[in-house]
Amino acid sequence: MSVTVVGSIAFDTVATPFGSRERMLGGSAVHFALAASFFGEVRVVGPVGEDFTDEHRDVLRRRGVIGEDIERVAGGRTFFWRGHYDYDLNTAHTDETQLGVFGAFEPKLSAESRACEVLFLANIQPSLQRAVAAQCERARFVALDSMNYWIETAREELWDTIARVDCLLLNDAELRMLTGEASLVRAARALMGRGPSAIVAKRGEYGAALFTPEGFFALPAFPLESVVDPTGAGDSFAGGFVGSIAAHEGANQGEITHAVLARAMAYGTALASFNVEEFGTDRVARLESEEIVERVEELQRMTRFLEEPVPLRA
Amino acid sequence: MSVTVVGSIAFDTVATPFGSRERMLGGSAVHFALAASFFGEVRVVGPVGEDFTDEHRDVLRRRGVIGEDIERVAGGRTFFWRGHYDYDLNTAHTDETQLGVFGAFEPKLSAESRACEVLFLANIQPSLQRAVAAQCERARFVALDSMNYWIETAREELWDTIARVDCLLLNDAELRMLTGEASLVRAARALMGRGPSAIVAKRGEYGAALFTPEGFFALPAFPLESVVDPTGAGDSFAGGFVGSIAAHEGANQGEITHAVLARAMAYGTALASFNVEEFGTDRVARLESEEIVERVEELQRMTRFLEEPVPLRA
Numbered sequence: 333m334s335v336t337v338v339g340s341i342a343f344d345t346v347a348t349p350f351g352s353r354e355r356m357l358g359g360s361a362v363h364f365a366l367a368a369s370f371f372g373e374v375r376v377v378g379p380v381g382e383d384f385t386d387e388h389r390d391v392l393r394r395r396g397v398i399g400e401d402i403e404r405v406a407g408g409r410t411f412f413w414r415g416h417y418d419y420d421l422n423t424a425h426t427d428e429t430q431l432g433v434f435g436a437f438e439p440k441l442s443a444e445s446r447a448c449e450v451l452f453l454a455n456i457q458p459s460l461q462r463a464v465a466a467q468c469e470r471a472r473f474v475a476l477d478s479m480n481y482w483i484e485t486a487r488e489e490l491w492d493t494i495a496r497v498d499c500l501l502l503n504d505a506e507l508r509m510l511t512g513e514a515s516l517v518r519a520a521r522a523l524m525g526r527g528p529s530a531i532v533a534k535r536g537e538y539g540a541a542l543f544t545p546e547g548f549f550a551l552p553a554f555p556l557e558s559v560v561d562p563t564g565a566g567d568s569f570a571g572g573f574v575g576s577i578a579a580h581e582g583a584n585q586g587e588i589t590h591a592v593l594a595r596a597m598a599y600g601t602a603l604a605s606f607n608v609e610e611f612g613t614d615r616v617a618r619l620e621s622e623e624i625v626e627r628v629e630e631l632q633r634m635t636r637f638l639e640e641p642v643p644l645r646a
Numbered sequence: 647m648s649v650t651v652v653g654s655i656a657f658d659t660v661a662t663p664f665g666s667r668e669r670m671l672g673g674s675a676v677h678f679a680l681a682a683s684f685f686g687e688v689r690v691v692g693p694v695g696e697d698f699t700d701e702h703r704d705v706l707r708r709r710g711v712i713g714e715d716i717e718r719v720a721g722g723r724t725f726f727w728r729g730h731y732d733y734d735l736n737t738a739h740t741d742e743t744q745l746g747v748f749g750a751f752e753p754k755l756s757a758e759s760r761a762c763e764v765l766f767l768a769n770i771q772p773s774l775q776r777a778v779a780a781q782c783e784r785a786r787f788v789a790l791d792s793m794n795y796w797i798e799t800a801r802e803e804l805w806d807t808i809a810r811v812d813c814l815l816l817n818d819a820e821l822r823m824l825t826g827e828a829s830l831v832r833a834a835r836a837l838m839g840r841g842p843s844a845i846v847a848k849r850g851e852y853g854a855a856l857f858t859p860e861g862f863f864a865l866p867a868f869p870l871e872s873v874v875d876p877t878g879a880g881d882s883f884a885g886g887f888v889g890s891i892a893a894h895e896g897a898n899q900g901e902i903t904h905a906v907l908a909r910a911m912a913y914g915t916a917l918a919s920f921n922v923e924e925f926g927t928d929r930v931a932r933l934e935s936e937e938i939v940e941r942v943e944e945l946q947r948m949t950r951f952l953e954e955p956v957p958l959r960a
Contacts, residue, residue, distance in 0.1 A: 349828070370958050370959065371956065371957075371958060371959070372959065396959075419828045421828075514663070514733045514735075515870070515871055515872055515873070516851075516869070517869050517870060517871050518871060518872075535852060537830075538849060538852035538853075539852075539864070539866075541866060541869075547947070547948065548869045548948050549948055549949070549951070550853070550866035550869075550948060550949065551866075551949070551951075552853075552855060552864035552865075552866075555830070555831050555855075555862045555864075556829070556831065557829055557831050557832060558829055558832075559829070576956045579956040579957055579958070580956050591951070591952050592952070594950075594951040594952070595951045595952040595954075595956070597951065598951050599956065620960075621958035621959065621960055624958060625955060625958065628955065632951070632953065633861070634861065634862050634863055634864060635863070635864065635865070635949045635950075636908075636949075636950070637863070637865075637905070637908040637909040637911065637912050637946070638905050638906070638908070638909040639946065640909075641939060641942065642685065642890045642893040642894050642909070642913065643685075643893055644684050644685060644893070644935040644938060644939065645684065645685070645686065645710075645935065646934075646935055
């Protein structure tokens, strides 16, 4: 089953306590697509400038990602982000942003991209997200990412867009900011009342939680000795999460139940954990599918406990 | 199997966004003992002043907690804490502390308290904790709580005490502060090299994680619509955690394996979740054991995912 992602393609300059790297290939659509590529066909829609070369395109191509809708803007520069992390790797500090071709981006989807059955709207302007969703009429599962910036500056458009998707992914603070609810349970319920039937709360080093009308599910982040570069972790999570839902759909023509979404959280968690082990796309670009299988199995073991109860007294 | 806890008995004045209450019964030993009382016999060792009345003693008595080693100091005042929480309920802000009789506390254990097989050293001066541990020679499982204050002011004594216990419970930031490791995996390994065979990382609204030589386990906090008063959540967690280990021991004379500790995390999580639903000890004091069983079963459902993998492509 085909997945389309619309989002940024970027060059990232990143410094962490473990080193620094210049102008690495990055961006939400790239991190998502590489992660989702393990589950089936992925098409990327996004703009690049003349500084985007075949070498960059090959990173995606080697993972089978279809880049026909990567729009190369003549005379333009690719979106650039420079940031750093201190020892608290949960918080990215932005030092410089150059929108470049991303500033005037208007998504243009080919017939093949429009024909996707699963759509991921990475973090871009909410009304652009809505326009893309409207074009993908066959999509059976549409997931949306956003951020505090859009909650502050395009709140109404964001709510309008949320009303049209099946699943919303945000971090805890953004879910609270968007709904004005201190309780995440209430925030999720408020959002489910407005359209989506699944809310994913991203929690950085603490993992992720899922709310659906059927209930609650949560997983810790996969424990790692060292996190080298958290950039793109959220989009890699989304790639594993959405990708595994597409693979389930393709294999079984099945319903996207709470159980399917919960399992998808494990694939998201696994992909995010690989992403942060090295700078940029390095780790996921050379990942093997057996490694994903192993890590998901390890997550099973790390979250299971004895069913036999201990004796209680009144 | 008998559990002894040594720690504070307190009066707490607490304000949260949901209300405020004055001079409620609290303290680490009290919250621990009430939670652990569902699993077997619990003895409390700690000092109180003349302001501690039969009414307070009855809260413990009704849950079957043995208060013979609660030392009433003539002319003294019970430890008093006043604090508040803002919308971020993970952070307690201390407004006033009056040590009272707790300032000169020297634990005196009766023969029965010393004969415990499971010992919980709640958050007090590390050398007092060590002295208590030395008296409880029969204890098969000793767990220790501490805090940033002791890491800063009594670091060497704390390390000495840690070397003598089986299990250490701290929050993530304290584990990092104590070991100087940014990675929690490395922090836990460093600590396991110094004595304890189990490290519990307490994570507030994000739940808790367990590290043992056999591996990693984590559980989310139980999702609640409203958290009214987080005071004592960590000690209630410890009460459920340590209490369930004692019950397992008593029932099975079994080894305290990784699997037993992982299940204990679920009981700790359940008890902590009840604690925070109301002010002070109100909720746990009237809790029924069936409610604990139900919540642990719900935690099973909230953390389990389909074993059947999705198909991956190379």
